[in-house]
Amino acid sequence: MLLQVIVLPIVAAIVSAFAGKKLGKRVGWLAFAVLAYTILLLLIGCFNFWSAQTSITEEYGWTTSVLNLKFGFIADGLSLPFALIIGFVLAASAVYSMRYMENRIEQLYGKDAKGMYSVYYAIYLLFATGLMGIALSTNLIELYIFVELVLVPSYFMIDLFGYVDRHRIAIMYFIWNHIGAALFLIGIVIAGTASATGSFEISDLNKLNGSSIGFWICLFITVGWLVKMAVFGFHVWLPYGHGEKPTSFAAVVAPVVGAGGYVMTRLLYGQMSGSFQVFSLPLMVLALITIVYGAFLTMGQDDIKRLYACSTIGQTAYTLIGVASLTTLGAMGGIFYFLSHILGKCILFSVAGILLTQTGLRNVKEMGGLARKMPITATLCIVGSMILSAMPPLSGFQGEWMLFSGVFQKGIDSSGIYIAIAVIGILATFLTTVYTFWPAVRIFFGPLSASLEDVKEAPLSMTAPLLVLAIISLIIGIFPDLITHFLNAFHAFVP
Secondary structure (H helix, E strand, O other), X not given: OHHHHHHXXXXXXXXXXXXXXXXXXXXXXXXXXXXXXXXXXXXXXXXXXXHHOOOEEEEEEEEOOOOOEEEEEEEOOOHHHXXXXXXXXXXXXXXXXXXXXXXXXXXXXXXXXXXXXXXXXXXXXXXXXXXXXXXXXXXHHHHHHHHHHHHHHHHHHHHHHOOOOHHHHHHHHHHHHHHHHHHHHHXXXXXXXXXXXXXXXXXXXXXXXXXXXXXXXXXXXXXXXXXXXXXXXXXOHHHHHHHOOOHHHHOOOHHHHHHHHHHHHHHHHHHOHHHHHHHHHHHHHHHHHHHHHHHHHHXXXXXXHHHHHHHHHHHHHHHHHHHHOOOHHHHHXXXXXXXXXXXXXXXXXXXXXXXXXXXXXXXXXXXXXXXXXXXXXXXXXXXXXXXXXXXXXXHHHHHHHHHHHHHHHHHHHOOHHHHHHHHHHHHHHHHHHHHHHHHHHHHHOXXXXXXXXXXXXXXXXXXXXXXXXXXXXXXXXXXXXXXXXXXXHHHHOOO
């Protein structure tokens, strides 16, 4: 079942590469169908896990001649909700992309360039494979391969379909993310070749927990993912890399940045918490700095795409605070918040794409009063802002509540500095409300410019998928046990 989740998008990518020129933008329905099928498989896995509380594992031979490597997939309490939410976002964006990319491909390559749809969706499906592989991998080398499988399609997506100075930005994006991946690779090679393990299996990392070499493994893995998460000091690439991607693709890139929280939870919190403990306080302080800095950087943007790109810097840091607290509530709340962030950020990036498609504008100062012309889009923007601002009854509230409860618990059990971090972090959430709602007010309310009188609402192919994501956020916000049931089960098996 899990092998299908990985392999079918690759098969569909090959089919798309050959069929796209004939089908044009309709090749997007092929991508959607395959992704919808993988969602169905994951839902079956969720049902089985819920009923039996037993993870699903699949193992396959890789090479026995040198390192006795195996690769496999696991659907457990951590990977299932992560993969499922990503699946919904990918499927929704596949439908959304058909109209958006019609506009973008015509601008770049002309109306007759139907073959570029095949290129776009082939890249998109390979990217989907990489994300699912990160979620389900049981082997460190396998995990690294999927990390790189996410990076390469991202490079081509910027280079072929991006916006301002896209060729230079694609190279910058690739270099920064490859540096992060290289540091991560050093960490996992040290782990896999250590005499205590002699294995690249994630489940064997606990054998190095608390050892001297465990410190270096945690250091390289952590720093590598801090680069890819764009925390303060490593954040330079993100406003350009995410702001100039085609918006239909930028909407699904939020999981890539936030995947650092997932990988740290899987590898370091789940297997090496003894060695990871020394990084707890420095990471929480760094995350807090990133939250505040990211908020002020975001509030200084007038370009709607750049604005939502910059907001990712601070938003992802909340997950880092939760995971670094090394408490059950903090780590599980950090993952919950990350899953919520994926939904909200996909909605907001997609709203930016709708505005660009329907008005041709990116500058917030040039818009206003669009709610009367685009009521559905305005509603989606408000809902997305509510998710990121952690307002009940949407999913962000539940994640943030759990996350900060864990940090306060850390402070009560150890040091008051953790309570100070929690207090400042909660106060910083008000900045999130400012930089998400203030642009929404400027864009959709107030007087309507005469130049925007002819603007029309986006087609349902663009808005309906986003409404589905908003409903998902509402459901898990009202019924958080749909997520916490899985996360608690994962924690129960943490060594």
